[in-house]
Amino acid sequence: MAAGVAAWLPFARAAAIGWMPVANCPMPIAPRDHNKRQDELIILNVSGRRFQTWRTTLDRYPDTLLGSSEKEFFYNEEAKEYFFDRDPDAFRSVLNFYRTGKLHYPRSECIQAYDEELAFFGIIPEIIGDCCYEEYKDRKRENLERLQDDQEDKKDIKPPNMTFRETIWRAFENPHTSTMALVFYYVTGFFIAISVLTNVVETVPCGSTSQKDISCGQRYTVAFFCMDTACVMIFTVEYLLRLFAAPSRYLFMRSVMSIIDVVAIFPYYIGLVMTDNEDVSGAFVTLRVFRVFRIFKFSRHSQGLRILGYTLKSCASELGFLLFSLTMAIIIFATVMFYAEKGSSSTKFTSIPASFWYTIVTMTTLGYGDMVPKTIAGKIFGSICSLSGVLVIALPVPVIVSNFSRIYHQNQRADKRRAQKVQKARLARIRIAKKGSSNAYLQTKRNGLLNELLDLTASEEDQQHLNKTKSLLESQHHHLLHCLEKTTGHDFVDEQLFEQNCLEGAMPPYRSRTPSVSSLEGLTGTCCSRRTKRSVPLPIANAPDSHTHPHALTHTLPKSPGLQELSAINIQCAEKQIHSSSRSNLNMQTNEVDRRNCKQQKVTTAIISIQTPSTGSPAEDGGHGLPNRGASVMTTASSNIIKVSAL
Amino acid sequence: MSSRRKQCKRQILKFGQNVVRFITGTLAADSPEEEQELAALRYRPETIDHLQALTHFTREELQILYRGFKNECPSGLVDEETFKNIYAHFFPQGDSSNYAYFLFRAFDRNQTGSVTFEDFSVGLSVLLRGPVEEKLAWVFNLYDVNKDGFITKEEMLDIMRAIYDMMGKSVHPRLSEDGPRQHTEIFFQTMDKNQDGVITIDEFIESCQKEENIVKSMDIFENAL
Numbered sequence: 001m002a003a004g005v006a007a008w009l010p011f012a013r014a015a016a017i018g019w020m021p022v023a024n025c026p027m028p029i030a031p032r033d034h035n036k037r038q039d040e041l042i043i044l045n046v047s048g049r050r051f052q053t054w055r056t057t058l059d060r061y062p063d064t065l066l067g068s069s070e071k072e073f074f075y076n077e078e079a080k081e082y083f084f085d086r087d088p089d090a091f092r093s094v095l096n097f098y099r100t101g102k103l104h105y106p107r108s109e110c111i112q113a114y115d116e117e118l119a120f121f122g123i124i125p126e127i128i129g130d131c132c133y134e135e136y137k138d139r140k141r142e143n144l145e146r147l148q149d150d151q152e153d154k155k156d157i158k159p160p161n162m163t164f165r166e167t168i169w170r171a172f173e174n175p176h177t178s179t180m181a182l183v184f185y186y187v188t189g190f191f192i193a194i195s196v197l198t199n200v201v202e203t204v205p206c207g208s209t210s211q212k213d214i215s216c217g218q219r220y221t222v223a224f225f226c227m228d229t230a231c232v233m234i235f236t237v238e239y240l241l242r243l244f245a246a247p248s249r250y251l252f253m254r255s256v257m258s259i260i261d262v263v264a265i266f267p268y269y270i271g272l273v274m275t276d277n278e279d280v281s282g283a284f285v286t287l288r289v290f291r292v293f294r295i296f297k298f299s300r301h302s303q304g305l306r307i308l309g310y311t312l313k314s315c316a317s318e319l320g321f322l323l324f325s326l327t328m329a330i331i332i333f334a335t336v337m338f339y340a341e342k343g344s345s346s347t348k349f350t351s352i353p354a355s356f357w358y359t360i361v362t363m364t365t366l367g368y369g370d371m372v373p374k375t376i377a378g379k380i381f382g383s384i385c386s387l388s389g390v391l392v393i394a395l396p397v398p399v400i401v402s403n404f405s406r407i408y409h410q411n412q413r414a415d416k417r418r419a420q421k422v423q424k425a426r427l428a429r430i431r432i433a434k435k436g437s438s439n440a441y442l443q444t445k446r447n448g449l450l451n452e453l454l455d456l457t458a459s460e461e462d463q464q465h466l467n468k469t470k471s472l473l474e475s476q477h478h479h480l481l482h483c484l485e486k487t488t489g490h491d492f493v494d495e496q497l498f499e500q501n502c503l504e505g506a507m508p509p510y511r512s513r514t515p516s517v518s519s520l521e522g523l524t525g526t527c528c529s530r531r532t533k534r535s536v537p538l539p540i541a542n543a544p545d546s547h548t549h550p551h552a553l554t555h556t557l558p559k560s561p562g563l564q565e566l567s568a569i570n571i572q573c574a575e576k577q578i579h580s581s582s583r584s585n586l587n588m589q590t591n592e593v594d595r596r597n598c599k600q601q602k603v604t605t606a607i608i609s610i611q612t613p614s615t616g617s618p619a620e621d622g623g624h625g626l627p628n629r630g631a632s633v634m635t636t637a638s639s640n641i642i643k644v645s646a647l
Numbered sequence: 648m649s650s651r652r653k654q655c656k657r658q659i660l661k662f663g664q665n666v667v668r669f670i671t672g673t674l675a676a677d678s679p680e681e682e683q684e685l686a687a688l689r690y691r692p693e694t695i696d697h698l699q700a701l702t703h704f705t706r707e708e709l710q711i712l713y714r715g716f717k718n719e720c721p722s723g724l725v726d727e728e729t730f731k732n733i734y735a736h737f738f739p740q741g742d743s744s745n746y747a748y749f750l751f752r753a754f755d756r757n758q759t760g761s762v763t764f765e766d767f768s769v770g771l772s773v774l775l776r777g778p779v780e781e782k783l784a785w786v787f788n789l790y791d792v793n794k795d796g797f798i799t800k801e802e803m804l805d806i807m808r809a810i811y812d813m814m815g816k817s818v819h820p821r822l823s824e825d826g827p828r829q830h831t832e833i834f835f836q837t838m839d840k841n842q843d844g845v846i847t848i849d850e851f852i853e854s855c856q857k858e859e860n861i862v863k864s865m866d867i868f869e870n871a872l
Contacts, residue, residue: 007715011767012737013868014774015750017782018789019810020864021855022834027864039711054714099718434739480737483867488811488830490818492740498817 007056009476016483023487031475043081044095049088050081057098059473064122066098090117097123105132111139126429168245185301188238192297195231198224199291232268235261235294256309257300264294311404318403322396326363329392333359333385340378347374358382363389442494690723692764701765702772709768716764725762727751741815749809753789775869782865783852797845803831 020027042058044051044066061067076083084091090109094117097103105114105128118125128136162170171181202217202224217224239261246252267287299305312319334355341349348371349355358371362385373382485491692698698709720729727748734747754762754770773785788794792802807827814822838846838854855861 007711007718008733009737010712010775011771012734014771015734017774017865017868018746018750018753018786021783021786021838021851021858021861022807022810022830023864024833024837024860026860027867030867030870032870477737484738484810484813488814488818488826490811490814490820490822490826492814493817493819495740495817498819501819 009473009480013476013480016480019483019487023483025486027486028479028482030479031472043079044091045076045079045081045083046086046088046091047084049091051091051095053095053098060098060101061123062474066094066121068122070122086120087113087117090114094118094121094123102129103127103132104129105136107135111136111143115140124429124433126426127433165245166247168241169247172242172245184238188234189298189301191231191234192294194227195235195294196292198227198231199288199294228268231294232265235265235297239265257297260293260296263290264297267291307408308404311400311407314407315400315403318396318399322393325392325396329363329388330356330359333363333381333388336381337373337378337385340381341373341375344374344378349373349378359385362386364393365389442492690763692723698765698768702768703776704768704772712768712771713764716767723764725767726760730762738813738815740817741813743813745805745809745812749789749792749806752792753785758794779856779862779865780852783855784848787848787851797847798851799845800831800835803834803846804828807831807834 039054039056041052042055044053058066058071065071071082074082074084089106090113093104093106093109093114103123103125115125125136171178171184175181175185203215205213206216206219207214239258242258242261243249243252252258267290270287299309334352337358338349338352338355341347341355349358355371358373360366361368361371362382365386367386373379481492692713693701695706695709695713698704699706702709704712716725717723719725719733725733730751731744731747734743734750737743751762752758754766756766756769770785773781777785787798790798790803790806792805804827807830811822811827811830816822835846837858838851840850840854
């Protein structure tokens with residue numbers, strides 16, 4: 001429950017009086033405030049700076065250090081204050097959290113120191129308010145990166161016992177780890193350069209025979225062919241080795257670098273296959289263009305190239321916008337120029353697509369001069385075109401530039417992936433904390449069984465012993481929810497279980513899975529809504545208390561796999577017969593404990609009833625029922641019925 | 648006709664101004680200062696002595712109450728939204744906004760749209776410390792949505808639905824569509840003595856005092872503060 005509204009709990013409880021006339025049955029007893037003391041100021045001395053606050057302020061968050069009894073460890077008897085040997089500046093935010101319910105992150109704090117303070121005081125950082133959360137996460141990420149950078153320097157240490165395959169992969173990824181890897185790295189680099197150079201030189205004309213110049217490639221065919229073969233062989237070997245060593249071959253084959261490798265070497269093989277066929281030689285020549293992709297293999301050797309590629313990928317939206325706006329402007333201006341120049345004779349602006357060329361050249365301020373407007377209108381629009389070109393291009397470019405520099409410095413891709421996971425985790429934790437209150441209530445109901453019985457019978461110490469984990473605030477809140485249940489006649493159940501039961505359809509009789517020998521079975525009832533009776537007698541396995549409780553049965557329900565019993569525990573306690581009930585209480589208590597001890601996660605329920613022989617007619621009280629879901633048996637309205645659903 | 652001409656002239660003038668501004672390069676003139684948001688009304692409640700006389704609370708209790716109140720609503724006034732938010736914290740599984748609305752109307756004695764600290768403390772005083780008749784009168788006031796002195800079946804059905812809404816969906820046994828209606832019928836049967844379809848305040852108080860459960864349950868919260 002959020003702390004700030006803890007002060008309004010008396011109001012919510014008072015407002016519950018509005019339900020009373022509507023509810024037809026008596027309400028549960030309110031928890032008593034045994035240690036009611038006047039609200040007092042407590043002094044928190046943090047390294048000499050004294051903070052003072054009300055005790056109830058700190059009690060708002062009972063699962064932190066200051067809100068729980070853990071702070072008693074720090075109590076200083078002589079000075080009557082709590083002393084903490086921590087940073088007083090960070091403590092300010094911690095204390096403000098109690099006061100206002102919001103945790104803020106001060107920008108001047110070091111992120112690690114702050115985290116340590118929060119951990120000391122038992123506060124989870126996920127509840128930092130939205131106003132400061134971005135800042136907190138950014139700083140945390142930077143810190144993590146710094147730690148990671150430190151760690152990467154330690155990567156040179158070779159982990160022992162690597163398989164051959166892992167060794168090769170590591171050699172490929174980090175060439176500076178071993179000499180062989182370094183050699184291989186430089187050799188491939190050299191051959192990439194050679195290959196690119198060859199492709200270039202191949203087309204240079206060198207010498208001329210007969211009428212025309214022929215390129216070097218055609219002159220020294222054999223030499224170039226040998227060079228090409230050598231390069232392709234090296235590349236193939238490298239690719240196959242990488243493929244063999246890759247930890248995930250499928251992922252490797254999908255990666256960009258491997259695609260570049262493949263594209264770079266397959267034209268050669270295709271050329272080997274189809275040298276003689278004249279028809280496809282044209283297409284084959286086109287394929288040779290792909291050889292130039294070998295130059296991209298350099299990106300393995302250069303970090304900067306990789307970052308450039310990543311920048312372009314991440315700025316895809318800005319680039320897209322640039323392209324889109326340019327296209328719009330080109331079309332507009334081309335149209336305008338075409339119609340402006342239509343009048344003049346022998347104009348180069350023969351069609352709108354033909355004007356595209358002029359517009360592009362003008363807007364990028366190239367100005368080849370092969371197409372110039374001749375009419376006055378054309379010239380005016382041409383100048384407007386060139387002016388706007390500068391603007392349109394200049395605007396998105398700085399964005400791309402800043403992107404590049406940001407990525408270069410921050411290596412953002414891994415962070416985004418990590419940040420997504422953390423964001424999900426944060427939201428999940430907050431959701432859990434919010435659900436915590438309703439789950440706490442459901443769990444307390446199970447425990448509350450014992451508490452409420454002991455309320456009637458046991459002494460103060462026992463009760464306090466059981467209550468020690470639950471704060472007064474919580475018990476009052478749970479009492480409030482309990483009253484609501486009584487008013488409407490329905491119970492809160494766990495959401496998951498509810499879904500599960502919805503799926504399992506309506507009303508098959510549920511059996512419990514009690515491996516324990518006995519479970520007390522008795523009347524079940526919903527509070528006062530229905531008045532049906534059931535009278536299915538059950539076999540009595542053993543009845544140790546039958547003389548006290550003529551209607552208390554013990555039996556073993558037949559085991560049935562899978563299904564779980566979802567029924568209510570009803571304890572009928574009358575004020576008069578305390579002694580008799582106490583014995584059954586104890587019995588039930590041990591049963592409950594047994595059941596819980598031998599239980600797995602999902603708890604079964606038990607139906608317990610302690611009958612008072614005095615009330616009602618025996619017939620009415622003697623009804624027992626199999627606990628069907630939705631079964632409703634009326635019990636005598638005069639006694640206090642405390643109903644708990646164990647889930 | 649002349650109005651249209653005037654409009655035309657005005658628009659041409661504006662266009663001319665824009666062109667001038669465009670040429671001289673001044674940025675768009677600041678739009679008229681956004682009206683300052685009306686500063687949240689600072690509301691100061693009556694003195695503690697006055698409240699002590701008005702309610703059954705002691706001085707210390709009023710202090711504790713006010714501290715909690717002011718913490719959550721620094722401006723001194725609770726509006727409906729805040730009220731609903733606060734109440735929703737206590738009922739995480741269901742939707743308590745309808746019931747909170749009815750409560751708000753019950754606390755807001757003068758129907759001003761906001762609950763002051765006086766309203767709050769007077770209401771609480773009746774609920775926690777008042778005699779049974781006053782409490783029942785307060786509950787009658789809560790149920791009587793339009794404050795006309797009669798509780799009709801529709802009003803009661805609204806209230807009942809609001810209460811059932813607070814439970815949420817995950818309840819056992821399953822909520823039926825008719826549950827609130829049935830509950831209302833039962834309620835009317837017990838309360839409406841002359842079976843005329845409405846409940847007056849006298850009928851209500853009389854019937855409630857007859858039910859032992861109700862009388863007992865009115866007192867369970869008396870140590871809430």
